[in-house]
Amino acid sequence: QVQLVESGGGLVQTGGSLRLSCAASGIGFSFNAMGWYRQAPGKQRELVARITKGGSTNYAESVKGRFTISRDNAKNTVYLQMNSLKPDDTAVYYCNGASDIGGFWGQGTQVTVSS
Numbered sequence: 001q002v003q004l005v006e007s008g009g010g011l012v013q014t015g016g017s018l019r020l021s022c023a024a025s026g027i028g029f030s031f032n033a034m035g036w037y038r039q040a041p042g043k044q045r046e047l048v049a050r051i052t053k054g055g056s057t058n059y060a061e062s063v064k065g066r067f068t069i070s071r072d073n074a075k076n077t078v079y080l081q082m083n084s085l086k087p088d089d090t091a092v093y094y095c096n097g098a099s100d101i102g103g104f105w106g107q108g109t110q111v112t113v114s115s
Contacts, residue, residue, distance in 0.1 A: 001026045002024065002025070002026045002027050002097075002104050003024070003025050003026050003106075004022055004023070004024050004095045004096075004097055004104055004105060004106035004107075005022065005023050005024075005025070005106060005107070006020060006021065006022045006093065006094070006095045006106045006107065006108065006109040007020070007021050007022075007023075007109060008020040008021050008109065009093060009109030009110045009111045010110075010111070010112070011112045011113075011114065012085055012111075012112070012113055012114070013113070013114050014085065014086060014087060014113055014114065014115050015084060015085065016085050016113070017081070017082060017083045017084075017085065018082045018085065018111060019079060019080070019081050019082070020036065020079065020080040020082065020093055020095075020109060020111075021077060021078075021079050022034070022036075022077065022078045022079075022095030022106055023075065023076065023077045024076035024077070024097055024104075025076075027076065027097075027099070029099065030053055030073045030076060031053065031076065031097035031098055031099050031104075032052065032053055032098050032099055032100065033050055033051065033052045033053065033097075033098045034050070034051055034071055034078040034095070034096065034097050034098070035047060035048070035049060035050035035051065035069070035078075035095075035096045035098070036048040036049050036050075036069065036078070036080045036093055036094070036095060036096070037093070037094045037096055038089075038091035038092065038093045038094065038111075039091055039092050039094070039108075040090060040091040040092075043091075045094065046060065047060055048060050048063055048067065048080070048093070049063065049067055049068075049069035049080060050069070051069045051070065051071050051078065053073060055071075057069055062088070063082075063089075066082065066083050066084045066085075067080060067081065067082050067083070068080070068081040068083075069081075076097075078095060078097075080093070082111070085111075085113045086113060087113045087114070087115045088113075089111060089113050090111060090112050090113050091110075091111060092108040092109065092110050092111075093108065093109050093110075093111050094106055094107075094108045
C-alpha cells in the first residue's frame with residue numbers, strides 16, 4: 001500500500017520559515033515527479049512546487065524566490081523549504097507523487113502564518 005506522509009507544518013509568524021517533508025513508502029520505484037499543493041479555506045487546491053525525477057522544478061509565481069523544492073530519490077522523499085512566509089501562504093499543504101500507475105496524495109499538513 002502506497003503511503004505519503006507529510007510532516008513539518010505548524011504556526012509561524014510572518015517572515016518566518018518552515019521545512020516540510022514528505023516520505024513515501026510501500027512502493028518499489030521512484031515517482032516520476034513529486035510535488036506540493038496547497039488548499040486554503042474556500043479556495044481550490046493549487047500547485048505550489050513540483051520536481052521531476054531528473055531534478056527539473058517549477059513553482060507557482062506566488063512562491064518563486066521564497067520556496068525551494070528538493071527530493072531524495074533514494075529515499076522517495078520530497079522537501080519544501082519555505083522562507084519569508086506570508087499570511088497568504090496559510091493553507092493545508094499536500095504532497096503528491098506521480099507515477100505510471102497513477103497519482104498518490106498525502107493526508108496534508110497545516111501551515112499557518114500569523115500577521
